[in-house]
Amino acid sequence: MPKARQHRLREKARWYAPGAIAVDTLGSGLPVLLVFTTSGQPYPLPAALVAAAAWPGVRAVHLRYTQRLLGESRGMLSTLHDWLTLAGVLAVVQVVSGVSPEPAYALAAIASAPVLTAVYRALMHRDLTARRRAAQAVRRVLVIGEAAPADQVVEQLATRTDHAYVVIGAVPVGKSPLSSGIPEAGRLEEVPDKPGQDGAAVLDAAHRCRADLVMVVPGARLTGDRLRRLSWAAQDAELPLVIASGLTDVAVRRVRAATAAGLNLLHIAAPVRRGPQQAMKTVLDRAGAALGLVLLAPMLALVAAAVRVDSAGPALYRQTRIGLRGAPFTMWKFRSMVQEADVLRASLTSANEQDGPLFKIRRDPRVTRVGRLLRRTSLDELPQLLNVLLGEMSLVGPRPPLPDEVAGYDAAGLRRLCVKPGITGPWQVGGRSELSWDESLALDLQYADNWSLTTDLDLLARTVRAVVDGRGAY
Secondary structure, three states: HHHHHHHHHHHHHOOOHHHHEEEEEEEHHHHHHHHHHHHOOOOOHHHHHHHHHHHHHHHHOOOOOOOOOOOOOOOOOHHHHHHHHHHHHHHHHHHHOOOOOOHHHHHHHHOOOHHHHHHHHHHHHHHHHHHHHHOOOOEEEEEEEEEEHHHHHHHHHOOOOOOOEEEEEEEEEEEOOOOOOOEEEEEEEEOOOOOOOHHHHHHHHHHOOOOOOEEOEEEEEEEEEHHHHHHHHOOOOOOOOEEEOOOOOOOOHHHHEEEEEOOEEEOOOOOOOOOHHHHHHHHHHHHHHHHHHHHOOOHHHHHHHHHHHHHOOEEEEEEEEEEEHHHHEEEEEOEEEEEHHHHHHHHHHHHHOOOOOOOOOOOOOOOOOOHHHHHOOOOOOOOOOHHOOOOOOOOOOOOOOHHHHHHHOOOOHHHHHOOOOOOOOOOHOOOHHHHOHHHHOOOOOOHHOOOOOHHHHHHHHHHHHHHHHOOOOO
């Protein structure tokens, strides 16, 4: 029975594992063979064979080829960690063998391995996301808990499709009815008459629903000894059991499990607000902005000329926005609207298509012909490189809000001001103007609380696709 319940998890494409091993093997061995042969380094074929074995070997030791992990993430941090391990392993092999290729050629030879691995991981992640949108490669989940918190977990899981859990039923505790619309597969008493009653009811419901996994939502009536006995019943039946902690939008890397006096504790690390990573972000921001302004100078001049020719008014538009910790600053953009756009906004209030404090109109009559192209391609944002150079913005961060938007923020909205706003960010790659205010805020808060350098690199890479796609740009 447990094996039958697990078959859906194995609906991940069969090409994931062999493809990953093949990409890692060839992507490390062939470049080494090519670089060593063309540069005259010693023993090119043995070096290639060692690299071809070492890279997938390192990743296998780190469990990168397990069915549970394949396709689940496209992040670069684990791949970079594996690559640094590979460099260490090859350095040891070099010392033991006495063969000493030139360091520059050796590093160049293995530099493509993590890149190819990351590309393949992105392909797997994209394919797995598509499969889960079609209800494939998922686990059928039975939720156990009091009605209100169980409904919250059900609704939270239903808002996204980038995970493996599909709720097929619930077993509420007590007499309160479910409101999420999920089928009720059974019900637990507020206080069980005998110790094994909960386990028998849950296992019966799981069998009837063909559940792959039981997800328990602890509460006032389901905790302590009762929860422990329920876990025993699931374990004895070889039915996987997980516990929903109630934490939302906290990156796994910030969570650490510990135990004290028999209690299982979750330590939540504070968001990164200062330190080496933030210093590196500042350096990369300003260096990237300076390089971008120099390299893109001819394009900036052409866009400025096109704006001036298309409509009356200056090429650049400046506007007060709110930055880090609520500090106002002047943000620069290429003008994409008619010169009197701010005056005309009051007359268009009734046409606003956004909820919350945002103001967006899909076919805004104030946008010029060139302005539509600039917005579609995000070229109107390029002058913000100057704001990044001045330290007022970042290359990656939440969307810089207007003062009147911030005036309507609640405590959750104000938290997005804990980091610098960015030229691109979660709003840019998540759908832009097609997102509701709540969706936009959720993305920004998740970014602000879980920021890392690898998050920025991932968002920068996804920005290219978002700009090409143009979805939500108006």
